[in-house]
Amino acid sequence: MDNVKSYVEEHKDRFVSELVDLLKIPSISADSKFKNEMITTAQAVKTELEKAGCDLVEICDTPGHPVVYGEKIIDKNLPTVLVYGHYDVQPPDPLDLWNSPPFEPVIKETALHPDGAIFARGACDDKGQMYMHVKALEYMTKTNQLPCNVKFMIEGEEEVGSKHLGWFIENNIEKLQNDVILISDTSMIAKDVPSITTGLRGLSYMEVEVTGPNRDLHSGLYGGTVGNPINILTKLISSLTDENNHITIPGFYYNVEELSAEERAKMAEAPYNEEEYKKKLDINDVYGEAGFSTLERGSIRPTLDVNGIWGGYIGEGAKTVLPSKAFAKISMRLVPNQDWQEISELFKKHFESIAPKAVTVKVNAHHGGYAYVTPIDNDAYKAASKAYEKTFGKTPIPQRSGGSIPIVSLFEKALKSKIILMGFGQDTDAIHSPNEHFGIWNYLKGIETIPYFYQNFADSQK
């Protein structure tokens, strides 16, 4: 693989422009208005996989958005790497906070990215990180250095909880057989502090609807007489956490994994500066569960966040309305041993039970997933670690992320293989936020590093 650096150097402009083309397609899986764009994006990924050297690529229908499957099998006796990624993106709103339109990619230099970063929804999450694998495959095939078999499973529903990927896997167990699953949908600590994600939080995403009177009312004539669904919704939500920001849902903490003192001490060694952290976010203070450090609250502890709330008059000026309904989207990040379906049930039962008689409450589950922790003593992890050593000149730090890839735990259960999370993005990439971007340096570094993983892993299986 020793000419990978020069190959990347030689082709980098095309690598970037091919990604820019993909980023122009608004593949927003959460919004049914973009159904056609989802298909167009899947077709674009198919074409790129073929160009990169796959012998077989298919767009596989599911009850939801299609999965793009690709493979290059060079020798049944060699190990197989399954690459997972997703071509769908988060909704871009609030649009007014973007400095350039989310689906018109622009390249700009930033303090962190002197070589430029691509600004667009999906630049990092996950079109950019997914394309690193496609380009890495191109390098290995064009230079006849692919040391093992490779399969790609690129889905279109990750941002809406991989609704139908479980169904797809169940129906393609044979086809998806592999020795290790490789995913780039996480971040690393810094350009000079490479890290491998060894843990992900689980997720339970709920939506609640509170209904009071059967129509919007005049807040003067009715104010004080009937339950205002917004007032009551704020009481219900606020009661879900206590004064120490512990979650009050009965049974919520029942299975929560408690880390040992050593494990917590080891975590505390990761480079982190709270003053810088606050400065970057313009906040006067951090906030969260009492008794845990910021790093711990963001990775090994479960959380409850309102992701959206709405009700009543939200336009310009004033309207003295007492609304009929109020809504909220509420998600909980979960840790190992918490069963997301059980948590969703506990949430529903609790939320319905605390609502006063004056309103009716509807609680629906959007989606969820289990937390995941990967061991660091197996061949796959070692292969990844050595790959970073080669290209970064440093041993990567194993790090547990606060994010979730709900489907990861299912991979392990259904496909019986370990998952390696090699992320090349950074926390500052503003994924899920306005002005999402991906450093060109990071993109190219990923393309350069991935082939070494293939080599190390293939060698380890001989």
Next chain:
Amino acid sequence: MDNVKSYVEEHKDRFVSELVDLLKIPSISADSKFKNEMITTAQAVKTELEKAGCDLVEICDTPGHPVVYGEKIIDKNLPTVLVYGHYDVQPPDPLDLWNSPPFEPVIKETALHPDGAIFARGACDDKGQMYMHVKALEYMTKTNQLPCNVKFMIEGEEEVGSKHLGWFIENNIEKLQNDVILISDTSMIAKDVPSITTGLRGLSYMEVEVTGPNRDLHSGLYGGTVGNPINILTKLISSLTDENNHITIPGFYYNVEELSAEERAKMAEAPYNEEEYKKKLDINDVYGEAGFSTLERGSIRPTLDVNGIWGGYIGEGAKTVLPSKAFAKISMRLVPNQDWQEISELFKKHFESIAPKAVTVKVNAHHGGYAYVTPIDNDAYKAASKAYEKTFGKTPIPQRSGGSIPIVSLFEKALKSKIILMGFGQDTDAIHSPNEHFGIWNYLKGIETIPYFYQNFADSQK
């Protein structure tokens, strides 16, 4: 005035169609997009006042939307009635809950309105009730029975707190001199239970903005580490009322007028059926401040209602965002002796003081007004009461309303005259709600009743 019934009967179709024409103009004062429609509406009102017999009508500019002033002075020595009303309307949203477009009036029969009701934004509040006075003037001038002078002050900013009416009055004290102010912007108990509104609540309307991190964040990577502005907003709002739904803002109740046992007993005599009340609104229970009846909570007690709340992702599906900002519109209904400016200050001070360091809070006042109570032992009230006796065959019940007409208390202060609130609408008219309507029977009954007030009042001043 004895031919008023037949005059109304003869001209009712035109009276209705003239109102329908006015209702077609979307005069939404809260939304600057409708600035031109406001002017068009003012011009339409001017034309109708001229047709009704005013000798002088002018559209008076203010720093905001214009005021339509009209007068017919028949004899300087006779008393003068000043009619106040407004031509602006509430925003119509949520639009999807209207059965017909808010500015395309339709006439439909309902259980309560066998003679039909006009469905449109502003049908009752206040274009319909304001037009009753224009048509009543037409009757009195066309039949040479106008017993006194009349002035009209029809403003365009009532639904946004009469922002500039104070300014207009200060600058036109002479012109607006009168012996009584007549307003139809309230409701009566029922068609067979006429009532006169003797009290209005005050209002303080605030808007709050809670800011956490400087950008929307990924709720996985940051969930648990920083203050989520929505979670915190729900805690702040929920803390504004305690478990008995008493408002917790320090000093809030300081000046609240406490009614005597007799007064409360008298109130309790008003016809009211809680089961019917709940049935009409499809609620299992009423809700509000402990220790007071529903009627009391809706009229003589102050309240705090969230009129709108928004933040984060409110689109279809799920977005795992930890938003940068969350907002709410919060209004308080006030009772006699509460100073709305002082209450707004107390709210601001308190809300800012309870916010945790993890967020910054902005609190702005939209508008407000004082509560008002009118005595029932003066000539004006007696003249109104006798007018109802004549046309309804029943003595009207004096009733305190929960609504507010912020400007009313200013009228008394600035113009030194009493205000009579002769409302012909009903609580079921859905003012400020989708499908606002005004019964044609109510509209015509108002036109029929008003001239008797003029006669009774003029006689009482001889």
